[in-house]
Amino acid sequence: MSRIRKNYENSFAHRFLVFVKGDKPLPEEDHVEEWKHRVAEVKETERAENASYLELAETDPYEDAKRFAKMSDMRVFRRIYYVLAMLMCLMIIGMLIMNVAYMPAFGSEDTPTNNEVAERYLEKGSEETGVVNTVTGMILQYRAFDTFGETNVLFVAACSVMILLFYKTEPEADGTEKRKRKKKAAARHNDEAVAQAEAAAETPDGSVTAPSCAWPQGMQEKETEPERDIILQNVARVVVPMIFLFGLYILLNGHLSPGGGFSGGAVIGAGLILYNAAFGFRATRRFFDEKVYDIIKVGSLCLYALIIAYYLFTGANGIASIVPLGKLGAIISSGLILPINLLVGLEVACTMYAFYALFRRGTF
Amino acid sequence: MEWVRFIIGSLCIVCGLLIALIAAFGLFKFRFALNRMHAAAMTDTLGILMVLLGLIIMRGFCFDSLKLALIILFFWFASPVSSHLLAGMEVEISDRLKDNCDVEETERKGGVQ
Structure with a gap:
């Protein structure tokens, strides 16, 4: 004896069956009515303006779904897609795990990473690069190409932000x-x-x-810029020079103590941003406008590229570098690492300030 | 002498940690933004002062202590100013300011940032 359930269409079993079959639920009647009503309204109001939109709207909104549901072949194919995707994933997982099996055991003593690379860096690092801070020697000398790529990434990021947001300086x-x-x-x-x-x-x-600032037409600086806060200004007068000094200290001591180009540049960039927040764009533009920004950013990257090219040339041809390494631990030592640190720092500082200025105002 | 210095320093550090704990509690306990800011600024000024003072006492008189003292100075400059700016912003844009605190209407020239 079978029992016919009332309201079968809304039951969980029916919905689950529809889901398993891959059918899309058919539209409810009142929904279609409502849609037709809305289409009629749109027709009356906007017939002349957008005819193409009306043609789209006149068709049944669920036509695609219905047609898709009729094609029972598609259901089979969908199953196959699922199975194939699963198999692909399993295959890739299996390959990766097989590769893991070929790797040396974790923590074993005779892997190259455990006994050659790190030892070499620690034992010969100071001798070969002339730095006290081994990390700087690693990232700027042994892996100079990698760091050069990172600096390029910064440059390209700032350039793309400028392309997206730069307000054309017409005035x-x-x-x-x-x-x-x-x-x-x-x-x-x-x-x-x-x-x-x-x-x-x-x-x-x-x-x-010839105003060097470029506000959108009909907009004055007072409208877009908030009032300057006197407390912030007075504190910035004291703190900003300290921040610049500290940033320079980190830059110049990159090969002697923790720090280096990236962190020092970030500190200097933060100082610039603080100065800007306290005194506004008009004051910042007195010493850091678009022209200075362009010169510093492009110039430092080009110089860095030259240094890297020199490294590559000497390294590939087996020529010893003519730049003396100097005395270990002195400020002016370790060959080209000090200028590289400075250049990277300038690049990072410019990028940070450019992001701030471009996102806040659209120009410098 | 070493022991006395160590005990005083560690007492200072524990005191600072307690202050930070109270501040964290207040940060979640209070509902209104200005109250919560008061609690948060406690860590940046008094908590930092106590912890770094403890470290200075433990370290003694040397170059590292000077660096720590400079950190304290910087925080005491920076934290109240940022709190002030945030509070000004809150006062400017808050809709329910009068529900949460007494507002004294005064002639104000311009606004805080």
């Missing part, structure tokens, strides 16, 4: 053009006194007529 060009036009107009009217007076007024203080 400068506009200002000069306008000035020329004004002069021309004045000359045309034989009113040279006015033109001269204007030129005299403009030339001594170029920043008045």
Whole structure:
């Protein structure tokens, strides 16, 4: 005796069966009604404007699902896809585990990583690179190429942010053009006194007529920039020079104590950001505008590339480096590691500040 | 002498840790942002002071102690200012400021950041 259940369509068993078969549930009646109603509304209001959208909307929203459900072959294929995907995963896992079996046992003494590389770094590191801080010697001398790649990543990241967010600095060009036009107009009217007076007024203080800042039109600095906080300004006056000094200390002592290019550059970049937050973009632009940024960033990367090229050339040809290593432990020692640290630090500081400035304002 | 220094230093460190613990408790206990900030700023000033002072006492008079003292100085500069800026921001944008604390209406020139 079988019992016919009421409300079978909503029961768990039916839904589970539909799920297993891979059918998509058919649309409910009132849902379709509602859809048609909405389509009619849209038709009335926006017929003329977007005809293509209406054509899309006129079709049955569930047509695809229905057609897909009719193709029972697809269900079989879907099973096969599942099985194949599973098999692929299992195969890859098996291959990886097989590879693990070929590796030397964990912690065994006679693996190369345990007895050759680290020992070499620790024993000969100071001799060969002239650094006290072995980590710096490793990342800047033994693995110089890797660090060069990291610096390139920073450069490319800042460049792509600039491409995405850089606000075009038009006002400068506009200002000069306008000035020329004004002069021309004045000359045309034989009113040279006015033109001269204007030129005299403009030339001594170029920043008045050709603003180096580029705000979106109709927007002043006061609208986008918050009011400067006097407490923050007074503290920044004391702290910012300290931060710069500390960053330089970390940079210059990269081969003697923990630190180096990346951390020192981050400290200097943080100092720049603090100065900017306290005194605003107008003050920061006095010593760090777009031109300085471009020069420092591109210049330091190019110099670094030159140094790396020198390393590669001497290393590949078996030539000894002519740069003396100096006395172990002195500030000026360890060959090219000190300049590399400085260059990397400049690069990192520029990148940090550029991210801050670009995300906050869109330009420098 | 060494023992006395060690005991005093460790007492200072334990004191700082207790303060940090109380601050962490307050951070989760309070509901209003300004109250919670008060609790959080405790760690940055008093907690750090006690812990680093303990370390200085244990270390004695040398270059490392000077570095630790500079760290204390930096934190005492930086932490209150950042708290001040955050509090100003909270006052500017909070909708339920009057529900949570007494607000005295004054003529204010401009606003905090």
